[in-house]
Amino acid sequence: MIPGPIDPPARLLMGPGPIAAYPSVLEALGAPLVGQYDPFMTATMNETQELYRAVWATANEATMLVDGTSRAGIEAAMVSLIRPGDRVLVPVFGRFGHLLAEIAERAMAEVHTIEVPWGQVFPVSVIEEAIVRVKPTLLALVQGDTSTTMLQPLDEVGAICAAHGVLFYSDTTASLGGNAFEADAWGLDAATAGLQKCLGGPPGSAPITLSERAVEVIRSRGRVEAGIREEGDPEATDFVRSNYFDLGMIMDYWGPRRLNHHTEATSMLYAARECARVILLEGRDAVIERHRMAGEAMLAGVRALGFVTFGDLSHKMTNVVAVEIPDGVPGDEARGAMLTDFGIEIGTSFGPLHGRVWRIGTMGYNARQDAVTTTLAALEEVLARYGVSVPAGGGVDAALDVYRA
Incomplete structure (x- = not known):
């Protein structure tokens, strides 16, 4: 028997996410599709980038979307920034710090963690001490962890990372849009989010922003496309070990060259654009x-x-x-x-x-x-x-x- 059309029950979603989307975001999801290189499509991509620069409070040119849930953005950032053998420091104060550590391990990093009991956050001095001791290439730090409801202060961490030559990445899936976040002022090199919490949309698109320093790191790595090594020694092994999550390739797709990488999730692009537009309209x-x-x-x-x-x-x-x-x-x-x-x-x-x-x-x-x-x-x-x-x-x-x- 063929089921009828989808008909979800009425729900008031008052958990840790996903939540009910703004009505105009749901309307945007139903907008007509256009071709991947239609002028309307590329203009919408450009508009979405500009809107999210304002949401992130950044001037980063490399501000875009990763197609997939918030975890897709996390993985894209980490596999693209981490070289095998890099030291990565992950301060863990809840479930999603453990997730960052796991993804870093899958990226073949040498992972170091520090922990506080659930329900607490890290004093900045503890993070600085760990950076001095571990000497990581990358600090990966959740801003808001819904498993504990805690919000880790980030405003002083970027300066510490810069002083020690450490890349600073934050997962802001649960916090962006509902809590203060200043990508440039706080010295973030990379940050990712998802639509399904404070941004007021459905899961399925991951906004990301990358500093010029992060872009340089990603661009310095080789790539493999269609089995052919590009950019550097053909025998080199320093390429991102993912095609879909290779931010170098995704940046080329979103940038002026518009190099084909994947088929953009058009309806999710519309939704992500509307999430940012709604926030900026309200302020x-x-x-x-x-x-x-x-x-x-x-x-x-x-x-x-x-x-x-x-x-x-x-x-x-x-x-x-x-x-x-x-x-x-x-x-x-x-x-x-x-x-x-x-x-x-x-x-x-x-x-x-x-x-x-x-x-x-x-x-x-x-x-x-x-x-x-x-x-x-x-x-x-x-x-x-x-x-x-x-x-x-x-x-x-x-x-x-x-x-x-």
Whole structure:
């Protein structure tokens, strides 16, 4: 039997991502396709590059998209910047630091990690000490890790990396658009993101920006295309060990030469363009402030419901909070009740926090007052159902107090 047309249920996605896309982004996804070298297509690519330069706060010419989810951008950055045997330093404060370390290992790097307990971030002095000790070629550092909800300060790290000749890469998948990020002012050599969190789009496109220094590193490497070695000694082995994720080739595709590399994901290009356009229309700082306000309201609301929050709140991302699951409440069952009875999704967690916390997001299109209060009202009902004593309307009232202040 052939199924009917796709018909997803109505959901309010209030977890750590993905989230509901802005309505205009969904409209953009349905726009007509054009040919890969149609003047409209190349103009749209140019517009998208310029929009994301503003989102990243950079003048980097090499600002573009990698077709694939946020992990595609991460992998493209790391396999293109890392030569086999390079020392790579990864400060780990959650699940996604472990991911960066794994990808660096797959790129044949000599990987060094430092760790802090989940719920904390690194003092900049600890990162500097590790750089001096390890002498890495590349520092790979997550900005916001949704597994712990923590936001790692980056503003002083770039200067330290520059002083020691270290490339500085950051994964901003969970943070870009809802938290401050200044690619040029903070000295980033490479940064990647995804659409499905604060940028307010669907997963499937990974914005990336590269400094001139990073571009030089990538351009200095050989390439293999159609089995023929190019750029350098034909016996050389210093080429990027991926065709799809070779940023040198992707830059040629997005640059004025428009050298064919892959077929651009046209609908995702439209969506990524619209995500950036929406943010800049509202104002980059205004969007960050909207995320801060929604995050503060949700935090006040869950505290009023009696939840114990997880982690160092002075370093919490604006767009997600982790709360301890109350004693006696079956975590997965209660999350299921939120989804089944109210159409609201909140998140579980990973590793040492699995079964211990829920993660509640307020990001992108859902960083708004009605989404916050609706979620808190549903949480109150579900908690009461499992015997937790909660003040009637307490969560909603506390959130509204934040908005009214």
